[in-house]
Amino acid sequence: MTFQRARNDEQRSHRRHQILDATAGMLAEMPVAKVSLNELSRRVGLAKSNVLRYFESREAILLHLLEVELQAWLAELEHALEPVKGSARERGDRLARILADSLAERPVLCDLTSAQAAVLEHNVSAAVAVEHKNATLQAFQNLAGLFLRYLPELGTQDAFRLVGLTTLAISAAWPHGRPPEALLAAYAADPALAPMRADFTDLVRQSVEVTISGLLVRAENLPLGAEPLDEVPVQKWLK
Template sequence: MRCMSFQRARTDEQRGERRRQILATAAAMLTEMPVAELTLTALSRRVCLAKANVLRYFESREAVLLALLEAEVADWITELEAAPAADGSAAGERGDRFAELLATSLARRPVLCDLMSAQSTVLEHNISAETALRHKRAVHGYLEVLVRFTAGHLPELGDEDAAALMQSVMLVAVAAWPASRPPRAVLDAYATDPALAVMCVDFADVVRRTAAVTVSGLLARERQPR
């Protein structure tokens, strides 16, 4: 692989472009390998910068991946917002369609799912309080957008229930993603004893069922007398 000849970034525009190059390279690498295998050394080689130079723009590998996670979430939200608006059908039917939308859109984004599954256990370590604060503020902003998006499809849910729904979906997605991608030894065990294959998780199905059941429960609770 030939490296591009880089000059030192001196302006804000040049520094921003260098950050975008690093993030784009990390995103491309994550289509080839899981988060756990992406090292700062490998990233710096792929982007054709010394590790010290990568660290001029991001304080750590984890900071790179958190920034990439934020970009992936923003792209996901853009995709969701392009989906057709809810029609006048019954709330339960709209809830089922909304659950299908969330599940299928997440399943199409393996890089996002892999980053989300590593967020709390890996990516939020080895970062400064400043980076943590910036990241959490970004995540909070995205959650607010998702709550408004949910209300557009399911206006029967208030903001509190819409936030509860999105929180449940995201937590299940975080757990279901790695469970749906077992290592080779586990796949071999399933092949040896097909009865064990029932333990294999279908990511999209788990997210869809969880979202649909949660919507149904929240709607039922809204109908109960206060």
């Protein structure tokens, strides 16, 4: 495929979308770690230096795709998280199941999330970081709003804390739920190791269930990362 130089904003926007589409196609075939600028350049028919005219790095492209994946997941959850009756515990457990099941069907989102802090945010400029974090913050706030609509007992701050802690659960559970061939062989050879084999969906579901239960019991409604309250009546913990 031969490209002409983009000469106006519309053409540049079109070129960016072509690069993003090609990267998304690669992520459908391979994990984030194997996505390279060389292969991307080959697929879009541009020299690597020309790809870098539109995105400053491989990581900047992947961060943008993470934002796209988050928006698509939000749109899906808008329909899945209709308010239902039941106790807070029942609704919390159902919320955890919905999140875990929907994430299991979005491997690209999970793979990008697991690579975000460790890899993708380490080769971008401050300008790209600001843009990415603002987009992520907006997505997280919208997701917290969905959680709060479904489980209002959480409170605004704890709903946002649930988003952050769910993201951490995804980041940790994704690689553990996709063991390499050597570990698969070890599990097959020694049945006693079966408890060590992690299932991504179960890990996320259980992590979110326990997180929701803890947030509801503590009922602190604190910002993400804030210190716990110094004095909480014992009776509150025993409810």
